[in-house]
Amino acid sequence: MRVSMPHMGNLYIPFKALFQRLDIDFVIPPISNQRTLSLGTKYSPEGLCIPFKLALGNLIEAAEMGADALIMPVGNGICRLGYYAQTQEQILHEIGYANVRVVRIGISEHKLLGLLKTIKYLANNASWPRIISTFRFGLTKLNALDRIERIVQKVRAVELVKGTANQLFAQAVDAIDKADDYNTLKKAQADYLDRLDRIPKDPQAQPLLVGIIGEFYVLLEPFSNLDVESELGKLGVEVRRTTFTSSWTKFSLFLNSLGINEKDRIHRAALPYLKRDIGGEGWESVGEKVLHAKEYDGIIHLAPFTCMPEVVAQNIMPSTRESIPILTLICDEQTTKTGMLTRLEAFVDLLQRKRRAGTNKQPRVTVRGGYT
Amino acid sequence: MTKIGIPRALLYYHYYPMWQTFFQELGAEVVVSPPTTPAILAEGAARVVADTCLPVKAFLGHVLFLTKKCDRIFIPAIRSMGKNNYSCSKFLGLPDMTRAVIPESPPLLEIDIDNNQGKGNLYRAIYRLGRHFTWNPSKVRQASLAAWQAYLNYRKLMASQGLTPPETIARMAGTPETEHSNHTESAQATIALIGHPYLLYDEYINHRIIHRLEQANSKVLTPEMLTAGELESAVARLAGKAYWSYEEEVVGAGGHYLQSGADGIIGLMAFGCGPDSLIMDTVRRQASRQRTTPFMSLTLEEHTAEAGIVTRLEAFLEMIHRKKKRQAERCE
Numbered sequence: 281m282r283v284s285m286p287h288m289g290n291l292y293i294p295f296k297a298l299f300q301r302l303d304i305d306f307v308i309p310p311i312s313n314q315r316t317l318s319l320g321t322k323y324s325p326e327g328l329c330i331p332f333k334l335a336l337g338n339l340i341e342a343a344e345m346g347a348d349a350l351i352m353p354v355g356n357g358i359c360r361l362g363y364y365a366q367t368q369e370q371i372l373h374e375i376g377y378a379n380v381r382v383v384r385i386g387i388s389e390h391k392l393l394g395l396l397k398t399i400k401y402l403a404n405n406a407s408w409p410r411i412i413s414t415f416r417f418g419l420t421k422l423n424a425l426d427r428i429e430r431i432v433q434k435v436r437a438v439e440l441v442k443g444t445a446n447q448l449f450a451q452a453v454d455a456i457d458k459a460d461d462y463n464t465l466k467k468a469q470a471d472y473l474d475r476l477d478r479i480p481k482d483p484q485a486q487p488l489l490v491g492i493i494g495e496f497y498v499l500l501e502p503f504s505n506l507d508v509e510s511e512l513g514k515l516g517v518e519v520r521r522t523t524f525t526s527s528w529t530k531f532s533l534f535l536n537s538l539g540i541n542e543k544d545r546i547h548r549a550a551l552p553y554l555k556r557d558i559g560g561e562g563w564e565s566v567g568e569k570v571l572h573a574k575e576y577d578g579i580i581h582l583a584p585f586t587c588m589p590e591v592v593a594q595n596i597m598p599s600t601r602e603s604i605p606i607l608t609l610i611c612d613e614q615t616t617k618t619g620m621l622t623r624l625e626a627f628v629d630l631l632q633r634k635r636r637a638g639t640n641k642q643p644r645v646t647v648r649g650g651y652t
Numbered sequence: 653m654t655k656i657g658i659p660r661a662l663l664y665y666h667y668y669p670m671w672q673t674f675f676q677e678l679g680a681e682v683v684v685s686p687p688t689t690p691a692i693l694a695e696g697a698a699r700v701v702a703d704t705c706l707p708v709k710a711f712l713g714h715v716l717f718l719t720k721k722c723d724r725i726f727i728p729a730i731r732s733m734g735k736n737n738y739s740c741s742k743f744l745g746l747p748d749m750t751r752a753v754i755p756e757s758p759p760l761l762e763i764d765i766d767n768n769q770g771k772g773n774l775y776r777a778i779y780r781l782g783r784h785f786t787w788n789p790s791k792v793r794q795a796s797l798a799a800w801q802a803y804l805n806y807r808k809l810m811a812s813q814g815l816t817p818p819e820t821i822a823r824m825a826g827t828p829e830t831e832h833s834n835h836t837e838s839a840q841a842t843i844a845l846i847g848h849p850y851l852l853y854d855e856y857i858n859h860r861i862i863h864r865l866e867q868a869n870s871k872v873l874t875p876e877m878l879t880a881g882e883l884e885s886a887v888a889r890l891a892g893k894a895y896w897s898y899e900e901e902v903v904g905a906g907g908h909y910l911q912s913g914a915d916g917i918i919g920l921m922a923f924g925c926g927p928d929s930l931i932m933d934t935v936r937r938q939a940s941r942q943r944t945t946p947f948m949s950l951t952l953e954e955h956t957a958e959a960g961i962v963t964r965l966e967a968f969l970e971m972i973h974r975k976k977k978r979q980a981e982r983c984e
């Protein structure tokens with residue numbers, strides 16, 4: 281049995297650590313690229329969203345590498361996602377990978393235990409202590425990655441030589457990927473946080489603060505959103521995003537079962553405009569807009585084309601009393617980088633004018649050097 | 653008397669007799685918007701972002717029509733109609749979306765239906781809805797039982813007589829029926845039309861497709877003409893377990909007619925419909941595996957041109973006639 285999974289940002293790194301330590305034959309399909317998207321689009325029903333198409337492309341490329349147990353998340357009441365695994369399995373069978381199985385990981389109901397059980401099954405019934413210890417190691421890697429990414433989001437906006445932070449980030453991802461024990465991992469994390477801190481920065485800069493909200497997958501997979509965060513960084517904008525895989529695992533797998541939900545605050549903020557969970561991240565999108573309207577200079581709302589929850593959110597957002605400039609970017613295989621850049625530039629220009637005119641907030645007092 | 657507005661769109665075709673009875677039993681007057689007109693659709697579409705699906709745009713147009721003509725508008729938020737199946741986000745967010753894009757609408761009457769949470773939850777939700785009219789729980793109970801009976805009668809009438817929802821609603825209301833031009837005897841082909849009732853029976857949205865098929869001497873079958881058992885077993889065969897609340901109208905009906913009773917199947921779906929993009933494809937894939945019954949899917953949106961639909965219908969019917977002729981020759 282050869283295991284593989286679709287990409288979502290750097291998620292493959294913790295999974296790779298997990299599976300290799302459990303001696304599972306694990307292959308990683310190529311990082312999502314144009315071919316992945318073309319393959320996915322070619323074999324997908326036309327009205328589906330880019331997460332489905334890219335994931336299908338990843339799965340096809342994994343099947344080409346001989347993988348026969350492909351992991352896909354499923355869940356009830358989320359959105360179409362609950363139907364994806366079975367459709368993708370059928371499509372894979374039809375295009376000639378008849379022995380491929382799509383292994384479903386329930387992310388809405390079984391959560392931690394379901395995930396661990398699936399891993400146990402894939403690892404040929406490895407012992408529980410071994411699974412739990414490797415799972416913990418995987419989580420540590422995930423947390424390290426996200427901790428570094430949070431800093432990178434800030435440094436990109438103010439670095440003197442554009443692109444330095446991104447280069448360091450790529451090296452950090454590589455180092456974390458290679459780290460084989462807690463000590464090396466810890467060292468790599470501290471080392472890269474330190475190097476990010478020492479990147480020469482513009483001491484005068486008062487970067488615009490833009491929140492990125494929207495659908496989970498397009499937020500976390502840079503290929504699907506045409507790397508909107510780096511582009512904003514080049515324009516000197518600091519990006520703030522609450523969605524991270526590490527915070528999802530922290531709350532969804534552990535703290536939610538104890539009754540702690542980080543999203544309660546967001547949901548309460550959304551209540552006057554959207555009273556109920558509509559699946560996907562629709563509720564959170566509305567809530568985050570309301571919650572951060574005072575805090576951010578602007579918001580970029582990312583949504584896949586034909587995403588049902590985000591369409592509802594997009595319709596509701598303009599009517600809230602809390603107002604803040606929002607740019608909705610619809611991600612699709614037809615979206616082009618140039619088109620997106622033009623819109624980003626215009627949006628950032630608008631935010632800058634607004635700040636200069638003083639109609640927006642007072643310039644924030646930012647403390648320099650305190651990035652880590 | 654309170655006037656309750658019910659938009660003639662989306663779930664109207666599923667539940668109108670039930671809703672009407674419920675509100676009338678509680679002493680309210682029910683106002684229904686007219687069938688979709690170009691103006692209704694255009695006004696609804698102008699309020700929302702372009703990516704919103706066609707039936708929701710039409711729905712909002714109906715709400716706009718009812719504004720100022722009634723005291724409250726009834727819009728349910730349906731999350732789930734059964735164990736472990738779910739509705740589209742747009743059904744769930746319908747009341748909130750309406751409030752957001754039509755701020756001038758009269759206050760909404762909402763009800764949250766989530767049958768996944770069990771019967772107690774449903775009863776409480778119904779009582780909360782009834783409380784707008786009376787504090788007496790037994791009155792609400794009576795009204796809801798009468799409403800349920802009306803719903804059962806509606807389904808029974810539809811299944812036993814082979815009527816479409818608008819015809820059944822008209823018959824239940826006792827209005828004189830328009831002449832039903834079903835050329836059952838002289839029909840050259842039997843065409844099954846699958847899809848959600850709000851597409852199948854909204855004549856403006858679908859460019860009178862049923863009428864056109866009947867004009868071309870075809871007998872038209874629809875999902876409502878099948879029993880719940882037939883639909884369920886076909887869903888089980890094609891998709892295992894229904895994931896969507898109204899999946900059986902597409903997968904169930906499609907699966908059933910692929911096996912028996914139809915010379916060809918036409919699937920109607922709306923552009924941007926999330927669930928349909930997956931489940932219509934399930935039917936299409938089954939049809940291409942089976943290679944017995946021709947299948948065509950038509951995607952509707954506000955820019956769909958009548959001529960385009962007519963051409964495709966003609967070509968599809970032509971193909972079916974030839975196929976039947978060839979089969980007849982082979983038999984001789």
